[in-house]
Amino acid sequence: MARALGIVSFSENHIWVEGMETYRSIAAFPFLGRYRVVDFPISNMSNSGIDRVQIYIRRKPRSLVEHIGTGRHYNINSKSGYLQMLFTDSSEENDYYNTDIKAYADNLDIIERASNTHIVIVPGYMVYTQDFNALLKTHEESGADVTILYHGVDNAKEAFQNCYCVNLNKQKGVASMEMNSGSKKNRDIFMDTYVMKKEVFINLIKEAQKVSSMYTLRKIVNEKCIAEELDVRGVAHKGYFAPITDFQSYYDANMALVDIKVAKELFKDEWPIYTRTNDSCPTQHFDTSDVKASFIANGCLIEGTVENSIIGRDCVVKPGAVVKNSIVLSDTVIGNDVHIENVVVDKFAKVTHLKEIIADPKKPGYIKRLDNV
Amino acid sequence: MKQNNMLAMILAGGRGSRLHDLTNKVAKPAVSYGGKYKIIDFPLSNCANSGIDVVGVLTQYESVLLNSYVAGGGRWGLDARDSGVFVLPPREKADANLDVYRGTADAISQNIDFVDNYDPEYMLILSGDHIYKMNYAKMLQSHKENKADATIAVIEVPMKEASRFGIMNTDPETGRIVEFEEKPAQPKSNLASMGIYIFNWKLLRKMLLADMKNEESSHDFGKDIIPALLNDDKRLFAYKFKGYWKDVGTIDSLWEANMDLLDKKNGLDLDDRTWKIYTEDKPSLPQYISSEADVKHAFITQGCIVEGEVKNSVLFTGAKVGAGAKVIDSVLMPDVVVEDGAVVQRALVADGVKIGSGASVGSADSEHIELVAKNVKG
Numbered sequence: 089m090a091r092a093l094g095i096v097s098f099s100e101n102h103i104w105v106e107g108m109e110t111y112r113s114i115a116a117f118p119f120l121g122r123y124r125v126v127d128f129p130i131s132n133m134s135n136s137g138i139d140r141v142q143i144y145i146r147r148k149p150r151s152l153v154e155h156i157g158t159g160r161h162y163n164i165n166s167k168s169g170y171l172q173m174l175f176t177d178s179s180e181e182n183d184y185y186n187t188d189i190k191a192y193a194d195n196l197d198i199i200e201r202a203s204n205t206h207i208v209i210v211p212g213y214m215v216y217t218q219d220f221n222a223l224l225k226t227h228e229e230s231g232a233d234v235t236i237l238y239h240g241v242d243n244a245k246e247a248f249q250n251c252y253c254v255n256l257n258k259q260k261g262v263a264s265m266e267m268n269s270g271s272k273k274n275r276d277i278f279m280d281t282y283v284m285k286k287e288v289f290i291n292l293i294k295e296a297q298k299v300s301s302m303y304t305l306r307k308i309v310n311e312k313c314i315a316e317e318l319d320v321r322g323v324a325h326k327g328y329f330a331p332i333t334d335f336q337s338y339y340d341a342n343m344a345l346v347d348i349k350v351a352k353e354l355f356k357d358e359w360p361i362y363t364r365t366n367d368s369c370p371t372q373h374f375d376t377s378d379v380k381a382s383f384i385a386n387g388c389l390i391e392g393t394v395e396n397s398i399i400g401r402d403c404v405v406k407p408g409a410v411v412k413n414s415i416v417l418s419d420t421v422i423g424n425d426v427h428i429e430n431v432v433v434d435k436f437a438k439v440t441h442l443k444e445i446i447a448d449p450k451k452p453g454y455i456k457r458l459d460n461v
Numbered sequence: 462m463k464q465n466n467m468l469a470m471i472l473a474g475g476r477g478s479r480l481h482d483l484t485n486k487v488a489k490p491a492v493s494y495g496g497k498y499k500i501i502d503f504p505l506s507n508c509a510n511s512g513i514d515v516v517g518v519l520t521q522y523e524s525v526l527l528n529s530y531v532a533g534g535g536r537w538g539l540d541a542r543d544s545g546v547f548v549l550p551p552r553e554k555a556d557a558n559l560d561v562y563r564g565t566a567d568a569i570s571q572n573i574d575f576v577d578n579y580d581p582e583y584m585l586i587l588s589g590d591h592i593y594k595m596n597y598a599k600m601l602q603s604h605k606e607n608k609a610d611a612t613i614a615v616i617e618v619p620m621k622e623a624s625r626f627g628i629m630n631t632d633p634e635t636g637r638i639v640e641f642e643e644k645p646a647q648p649k650s651n652l653a654s655m656g657i658y659i660f661n662w663k664l665l666r667k668m669l670l671a672d673m674k675n676e677e678s679s680h681d682f683g684k685d686i687i688p689a690l691l692n693d694d695k696r697l698f699a700y701k702f703k704g705y706w707k708d709v710g711t712i713d714s715l716w717e718a719n720m721d722l723l724d725k726k727n728g729l730d731l732d733d734r735t736w737k738i739y740t741e742d743k744p745s746l747p748q749y750i751s752s753e754a755d756v757k758h759a760f761i762t763q764g765c766i767v768e769g770e771v772k773n774s775v776l777f778t779g780a781k782v783g784a785g786a787k788v789i790d791s792v793l794m795p796d797v798v799v800e801d802g803a804v805v806q807r808a809l810v811a812d813g814v815k816i817g818s819g820a821s822v823g824s825a826d827s828e829h830i831e832l833v834a835k836n837v838k839g
Contacts, residue, residue, distance in 0.1 A: 121747040122763065160535070161742070348749055348766070355746055365742035369731035370496035370762035370775075372723075381752040386497075386763055387732070389725075398747075402734075 092224055093204035094133040094141040096126065096212045097188050097280065099333070100304055103213065103250050106335045107454040108434060112151035114332050115143070115212030118417050118435070120345055121385035121398050123363045124155050125332060127162075128217065129210040130171070131361045134162045136220035139169025140204060143212065144191045146176050155364050162362045172198075187304050189296045196293060199286070207289040209305070211280035214331040215341055217359055218281070223323060227283045232321040234288065234309060236262060237281040239329040244268055244275035247340070250333035252278040252306065254322055262320040265310045279325060280306070288318075328354040339432060339452040342415050346381055346396055366418075368401050376407045385418070392422065400435070413449060431455060467601055467659070468581040469513045470572070471504050472565050473589030474521030479711045482834035483811055488520065490589030491527045492715070493794050493812065495722055495731065496762035496777050498740045500709070501531065503594070504587045505546065506738040509537040511597040514544035515579055518589065519568040521561060524550050530741070537739045549575060564680030570669040581662050586682065588656040592718055593706040594729065594736055595657070600700045604659045610695040611665075613638065613687070614657035616702050626653035627683050631699045638697040641687050652699055655706060658682060664695070705729040716809045716830040719775040719792045722760045743778055753784055769799070783818070791823065800839055808833050 099114060108117060115126035126143065133141050141164070145152055152173070156162075159171030176191040192199070199207070206227075208220050218237065227235035238254045241247070248268050253275045255263045265278055282305070284292075292312075296303040312318035328350060330341030345351045355361060368387025373379065377390040384390065387402035392409030400418035405411060408425035415432045422428065423440030430447040433439060434457040442461045447453030455461060477489030484492065490501035501518070508516050516539060518531050527548075534546030549572050553559035562568035569576075569586070576584065583604070585597055595614070604612040615629050623645070629652045630640040642648070668686055672678050678685045690697055705728035709715040721727045731738060745764030750756055755770040764779035769786035776782070780793040783801035792809045799805055800818040808823030808831040816822060817839025823831040 348751065351746065351749070360744035362744050367737045367739050367742075369738070370722075370760050371748065372725065373756045373759045373761065374725075375758050377757065379750040379756055380754065381750070383747045383749050384761075385747040389732075394750075396752075 091204050092138050092206040092208045092220065092283070093199065093202050093286070094129075094138040094220075095192075095207060095209045096129050096141065096143040097209055097305075098144050098146045098191075099211065099213045100188075100306065101184055103333045105332065105338055107456065108335065108338065108432070109148075111434070111457050112148050113145060113212070115145075116148075116152035116155055117332060117338060118400055119215065120342060120351075121383050121400050122366075123361060124152075125215060126152065126156070126212050127361055127363045128215045129212060130156075130159075130162050131359075132210065132216075132218055132220060133208070134164050134362065135359055136222075138208060138220060139164045140202060141170070142172045142174055142195070142198075144174050144176065144188065146186060146191070149173070149175060157364065161364050184302055187302060189293055189303050189305060189308075190301070192289075192293050192305075193297050196290065200290060202286075205286060207282075207284055207286055209280075209282040209289075211331070213333070214279060214281075214329070215354070216279070216325060216329040217327060217354060217356070217361075218325060219359075220283070223283055226323055227321075230321055231319075233284060233318040234312075234320040235283045236309075236320060236322055237279040237325045238276040238322045239279055239325045240274070240276050242274050244277070245270050245273050247337070248275070248277050248331065248333075249337075251331055252280075254278045256322050260322050262313045262322050264314050265306065276322070276324075277329075277331070278306075279329070279331075282309070335432075335454065336450075336452065339415065342398055343396075343413065346383065346398065351383075366401050374407075377405075428453075434459070437461070465512055465583075465598060465601060466581055467513055467583040467585050467597070468515050468517070468576060468579050468662075469504075469508050469585040469587055469597070470517045470519060470569055470576075471501065471508075471587045471589045472568060472656075473501060473518050473527060474524075474562055474568060475590060476522040477590060477710065480709075480715065481712065481832060483712070483715075483832070484523070485834075486523055487526045488522045488524060488589075491530060492590075492709075493777055494592060494709070494715070495719060495738075496760055496775055498738055499530065500592060501527070501589045502537075502738050502740045503592050504589055505531065505534075505537045505539070506736075506740075507593075507595050507597060508585075508587075509539055509739065510736050511595075513585065513597060514539065514541070515581075516546045517549050517572060517575060518546060519562065519572070520548055520550045521568075524548070536741055547575070564678075564685075565682045566669060566672055566678075566686050567680035569665075570673045570680070573666060573669065576662065576666075584658075584660045584662045584665055586656075586658040586660070588708075591655065591706060591708050592729070593655075593702075593704065594733075594738070595702060595704070596736075597657075597659075600657070601659055603700050604698070607636070607698045608696060609659075609698040610661055611687070611690055612659045612698045612700050614655040614702050615652040615699045616655055616706050617651050618653045620648065620651045623648035623651045623653065628652060629654055629699050636699050636701070638691065638699055641683075641691060643683055652701070654683065655702060656683075657702075658687075712809055712832045713830050716792055719760075719809075720773075720790075722775060723758055723773060745779060748776075751784075754782075769801075777812075786816075789825070803837075803839065805833075807831065 296308040371388040374391045378393045385401040391407040392405040406424040410427040412429040421438040431453040433455045473490040748765040751768040761776045768784040769782045777795040779796040785802040798815045802819045803816045804821040806823040811834040
């Protein structure tokens with residue numbers, strides 16, 4: 089039976105989340121009050137029986153390393169399995185040379201030595217659930233060289249702006265990949281997720297290195313598709329799917345889940361999403377609190393109004409405060425009579441003096457980490 | 462052991478039979494409390510936060526769940542090298558028959574070999590079914606300053622209730638205990654023993670070996686060991702504890718202890734970041750409050766989904782309240798489901814119980830809190 093080594097990859101250079109990414113990689117972004125984005129790929133692997141996982145980190149490691157820690161909370165056997173955090177320590181001035189290929193090449197000896205037969209590569213910046221065991225099975229049965237995941241959408245004109253799309257032929261073979269230009273409504277969005285035999289992976293990395301030092305895995309796989317040198321097949325993903333590729337998509341990905349029906353698509357009893365506990369006590373709702381259609385993490389003191397929002401751990405919402413359509417990250421304070429709407433408040437911020445911050449939901453506002461406003 | 466040379470033993474064998482159906486299958490220390498905790502999380506977290514590395518948990522009654530819950534100690538960070546939580550049920554030994562623990566002191570006596578492995582200087586005895594936060598390191602410091610043979614934590618109780626407790630009569634100047642009275646009819650002081658003791662292990666070891674052979678003894682710390690120490694004129698000191706402390710013996714008091722959490726100034730201060738209470742973490746969503754919900758004055762934890770009305774209540778992990786349902790002055794233990802339109806008033810609903818659609822349990826003006834331990838059909 090195929091035994092896969094898991095790789096959690098980082099995003100390509102064209103992706104940058106304004107504001108939040110200054111402090112941590114997208115994988116370490118808080119998500120839905122108590123999670124981090126990386127909890128989804130790692131839980132998917134853990135639930136699929138993949139117990140050797142490499143997590144590649146390009147910059148700002150503190151937050152991600154702290155969150156993953158020993159990895160025990162991901163339910164991975166710490167003796168026969170492991171969670172490895174691998175840093176790309178590039179001395180290059182230009183970030184464009186700091187590619188995923190370079191990161192894999194730097195650690196190729198570890199990958200070669202592992203007894204695993206297959207590699208599953210999943211992005212650390214997309215939120216979805218997927219049984220990789222089932223995907224491995226599909227891959228093996230098809231006899232393809234590489235199997236990738238895609239997600240069919242009907243709003244590619246206004247969303248998925250920084251994503252790539254796959255062009256499929258009738259046999260679900262991948263003919264090519266291209267950047268979403270926003271010109272068509274219906275597109276198959278590439279999920280940056282691959283399954284392949286280890287040898288195929290190693291050969292791709294070695295070849296890519298020879299060709300160009302700015303190559304990425306996606307680029308070389310695309311060229312192999314176009315040249316028909318590799319049999320690359322696409323598998324359609326069903327269910328909740330949210331790539332975090334800019335600030336708007338981060339906001340939208342969270343807000344979509346405030347509808348519990350959508351949240352239930354992502355969170356199923358038989359597919360637990362693990363995360364690191366903070367040991368906060370339960371949340372206190374006071375007499376003056378009024379909460380509607382919201383997710384609230386533990387450790388909060390809610391004395392004000394919260395509507396259609398997500399509140400992280402250990403937050404305080406003071407009397408008279410109104411939080412609407414907003415994402416409030418951990419350890420923040422929303423002061424008396426402060427009204428915020430369509431805003432992301434980053435960790436440890438205190439909004440007390442400025443009494444009204446109302447942004448457009450199509451251009452949500454952002455309050456910096458540790459900021460006092 | 463390296464940190465302060467004190468080993469802790471938690472007495473967790475009691476059934477707590479006045480909790481009725483709640484303790485049919487689990488011992489009292491494993492009963493859920495405060496939204497996400499079990500009662501034994503409190504002494505275990507106190508140990509972890511006080512720098513105690515080795516904790517023995519003495520189990521007896523229905524210990525399977527408790528054993529699996531505390532084993533390993535990782536939840537409280539008590540799993541480093543030279544550290545651990547050890548479950549100690551009664552066992553058969555080469556020189557003794559399998560016997561139940563005959564009393565609190567006997568539970569320690571039967572595990573002298575375990576304690577000897579660590580050769581501690583001090584022994585901390587705790588009860589597994591009290592809810593409180595306490596820094597045992599400070600108590601040990603006072604024990605050392607007094608050059609005491611034993612130190613007993615005490616709490617001031619209202620004088621009119623003192624006859625329900627074991628009462629310490631002390632020298633008001635020094636705090637030295639001059640007399641111990643178990644449930645005195647005419648109490649001379651209001652300092653009640655909390656069942657928390659620090660002993661010099663060498664002395665306690667000697668006392669326990671003698672007590673084991675004493676056929677008159679009931680092998681109990683309060684009834685036998687403490688009086689014997691006083692009799693021998695040993696140096697026993699009271700250590701005054703100030704703060705929230707609760708021994709939840711009945712359904713009413715368990716309900717009340719949960720309701721205490723609704724008052725922000727309850728003194729237990731679960732919110733204190735410097736003294737967290739650690740517990741099992743379940744992979745569940747943050748709590749979800751729907752657009753139709755009406756939540757006021759409530760203590761709610763992760764995994765809960767509220768679509769109805771919740772007032773003056775505590776909801777434990779995974780509890781669900783359906784649309785149009787009402788939960789008032791009540792405690793919903795883990796995974797309780799209150800279906801659409803059901804009403805729960807002044808009730809404590811046990812783990813996993815389902816209140817069917819439109820059903821009604823408890824009543825607003827009842828004298829006692831209703832315990833709902835079985836599913837109620839709608």
